[in-house]
Amino acid sequence: MAQRYSIEVLLRPAVELYTVAVCAGAALVCLAAPWSLALSPLLGLGSALAFLGYGAIRLRDALVILRYRRNIRRLPRYVMTSRDVPVSQQRLFIGKGFRWEQQHTHRLMQTYRPEFRRYVEPTATYRIARQLEERLEFAPYPVSRLAKVLAWDSPLNPARPLPPVGGMPRLHGIEPNEVDVSLPLPERVGHTLVLGTTRVGKTRLAELFITQDIRRRNAAGEHEVVIVFDPKGDADLLKRMYVEAKRAGREREFYILHLGWPEISARYNAVGRFSRISEVATRIAGQLSGEGNSAAFREFAWRFVNIIARALVELGQRPDYMLIQRHVVNIDALFIEYASHFFARTEPKAWEVIVQLEARLNDKNIPRNMIGREKRVVALEQYLSQVRVYDPVLDGLRSAVRYDRTYFDKIVASLLPLLEKLTTGKIAQLLAPDYSDLNDPRPIFDWMQIVRKRAVVYIGLDALSDAEVAAAVGNSMFSDLVSVAGHIYKFGIDDGLPGAAAGMRVPINVHADEFNELMGDEFIPLVNKGGGADLQMTAYTQTLSDIEARIGSKAKAGQVIGNFNNLIMLRVRESATAELLTRQLPKVEVYATTLMSGATDSSDIHGPTDFTSNTHDRISSTSVPMIEPAHVVGLPKGQAFALMQGGNLWKVRMPLPAPDPDEVMPQDLQQLAGYMRQHYAEAGDWWEGRATPGLQDTPLPDDLLEGFRHIAGTEGAAEEARP
Structure with missing residues (x-):
């Protein structure tokens, strides 16, 4: 029977069907010939109903067995259009599944026993069909058509091929009664880590989460902020984001x-907005190595960038990477410009003395440490050494120019490569935008603006072409996001605006694909303290080793992992990564039956009994891990173990995407997505730096550029028209 006992055995013949057949035959006899059973027609009808009722109960038990055996080999198809994805104000939908408990471990252990092998492995018909399919592929034309018949993916095909997801279907088939699995939204502020090897469904899971985040509204009808970092450039992910933004009426708040x-890209200044001026130096110098002897050079780079940033702000200029690089290479120009600004306010006649000092300078009376500097810089230094003038910015610039030029170039040698990565080619137009260029239709955004507008942002870092630049830009954005989160935590999102509500916040959903390639030391405070600003991080990567290799310290990698309260693990190939899940689970007791039989000879040779025999079943229990790392390695594509809500283990499978007829993108975005698909790389390839030949030099069609300029111009006009 199918009822639950201590020893549950569902992998067996459906013997209940024999009872069903007997009950059906008895009911037929009672209806057709009640006289054969010495029954009146009325009693025959009642007996038939009784037989049918009992047969229905046994049929239900038989269907449980048959359904269980079917699921062990093949799960029911689970597809869903994006329109049908449930969007809740209370929970985040993940998929269908069940909570994993002791009985599921017991059932899984049974599937490995030899006596149940025929219920788990493919049938003989299936194996023969696959062998014929392989052979018929190379047969002559009329016969080769049979291969397509055997591969027909339809329930009418008795040898229907399994879906191309690999893995072990038994991991999910051991529980036929699935429920919708979801994560309470208050738990998301504790951050979510998604682990899975290449091409097992991480990006599709991200699409599912992002779809809900874009369409979700709170009780007041306001949307949430959605920020997506995509190093590889997944065209389907970009399409999904735009379609969902349009469906939710948010296409005007959609930035690429x-x-x-x-x-065709929007523009962004990672150091243009700050609460404290020192944040500019922290965001730039924080990306430099701080290990060993490099720590001293990073500290000097921080101080030097801080001096430049303070001077630029005093001069009324917004800091950006281009300005900082220009003054790192030539600090003399900034020193002269700031001195002119300072003396114009405090001592206008100082320049007369400085000009006289400059006229007296020659190669013989210039100090050794100032050789190679402009004469006006030397004259300024001599004047300031004679006149007591205190200004912290001027003193900082003065200390910088007093360094020997050769020595100065050596100690900023680690800073210049970073700035070169961020200011080379057309990327400089994106990361150092010209705010005064009114002819450029590309919008400029910063994170505080994105949060206030409840916008949707797609960040394509094009890591296939240049992984170094992608990592540098990603680190800059993370560092800027940390600063914005700190400001929101202290003052709210509307600080400084008229009628602002004190401490008002909005959920900020950050999805970082391949986040290990984008993270640095600034990522630790982002996940550690970002929850105070309602920042909800969902990070996707392959293995724990990726994080450790990127951050360079096992202790720091453990610190990062320890800040993710929710863990979703798809198929992984590294045992250490699988053990991150399995070691957090308790051991459970599983039961097993052992058949014991024996015979004993009789000691009385003259007695009627020659021997005695006995047979009995022995029930034993064994303590085993709830799941093993091998089970994580054997997950089919699109399936995962989810450890959330304080250690509750769920087995989940995601819905397969189904085409939706109204998912139409503009022609320009369709062309961009086509270009992205042509140059898309696997996660295991792009980070190795193997760029596609000629990708950087491949221009987009003129009509595509013109279309984007039209969209950007329309959005810009709409923004200006807003009160």
Whole structure:
């Protein structure tokens, strides 16, 4: 029977069907010939109903067995259009599944026993069909058509091929009664880590989450902020984001920043907005190595960038990477410009003395440490050494120019490569935008503006073409996001605006695909303290080793992992990564039956009994892990183990995407997605730096550029028209 006992055995013949057949035959006899059973027609009808009722109960038990055996081999198809994705104000939908408990471990252990092998492995018909399919592929034309018949993916095909997801279907088939699995939204502020090897469904899971985040509204009818970092450039992910933004009426708040196509990208200044001026130096110098002897050079770079940033702000200029690089290479020009600004306010006649000092200078009386500097810089230094003038910015610039030029170039040698990565080619137009250029239709955004507008942002870092630049830009954005989160935590999102509500916040959903390639030391405070600003991080990567290799410290990698309260693990190939899940689970007791039989000879040779025999079943229990790392390695595509809500283990499978007829993108975005598909790389390839030949030099069609300029111009006009 199918009822639950201590020893549950569902992998067996459906013997209940024998009872069903007997009950059906008895009911037929009672109806057709009640006289054969010495029954009146009325009693025959009642007996038939009784037989049918009992047969229905046994049929239900038989269907449980048959359904269980079917699921062990093949799961029911689970597809869903994006329109049908449930969007809740309370929960985040993940998929269908069940909570994994002791009985599921017991059932899984049974599938590995030899006596149940025939219920788990493919049938003989299936194996023969696959063998014929392989052979018929190379047969002559009329016969080769049979291969397509055998491969027909239809329930009418008795040898229907399994879906191309690999893995072990038994991991999910052991529980036929699935429920919708979801994560309470208050739990998301504790951050979510998604682990899975290449091409097992991480990006599709991200699409499912992003779809809900874009369409979700709170009780007041306001949307949430959605920020997506995509290093590889997944065209389907971009399409999904735009379609969902349009479906939710948010296409005007949809921004694309793509380093691969700067002509159509929005622009962004990572150091242009700050609460404290020192944040500019922290965001830039924080990306430099701080290990060993490099720590001293990073500290000097921080101080030097801080001096430049303070001077630029005093001069009324917004800091950006281009300005900082220009003054790192030539600090003399900034020193002269700031001195002119300072003396114009405090001592206008100082320049007369400085000009006289400059006229007296020659190669013989210039100090050794100032050789190679402009004469006006030397004259300024001599004047300031004679006149007591205190200004912290001027003193900082003065200390910088007093360094020997050769020595100065050596100690900023680690800073210049970073700035070169961020200011080379057309990328400089994106990361150092010209705010005064009114002819450029590309919008400029910053994170505080994105949060206040409840916008949707897609960040394509084009890591296939240049992984170094992608990592540098990603680090800059993360660092800027940390600063914005700190400001929101202290003052709210509307700080400084008229009628602002004190401490008002909005959920900020950040999805970072391949986040290990974008993270640095600034990522630790982002996940550690970002929850106070309602920042909800969902990070996707392959293995724990990726995080450790990127951050360079096992302790720091453990610190990062320890800040993710929710863990979703798809198929992984590294045992250490699988053990991150399995070691957090308790051991459970599973039961097993052992058949014991024996015979004993009789000691009385003259007695009637020659021997005695006995047979009995022995029930034993064994303590085993709830799941093993091998089970995580054997997950089919699109399936995962989810550890959430304080250690509750769920087995989940995601819905397969189904085409939706109304998912139409503009022609220009369709062309961009086509270009992205042509140059898309696997996650295991792009980070190795193997760029596609000629990708950087491949221009986009003129009609595509013109279409994007039209869209950007329309959005810009709409923004200006808003009160």
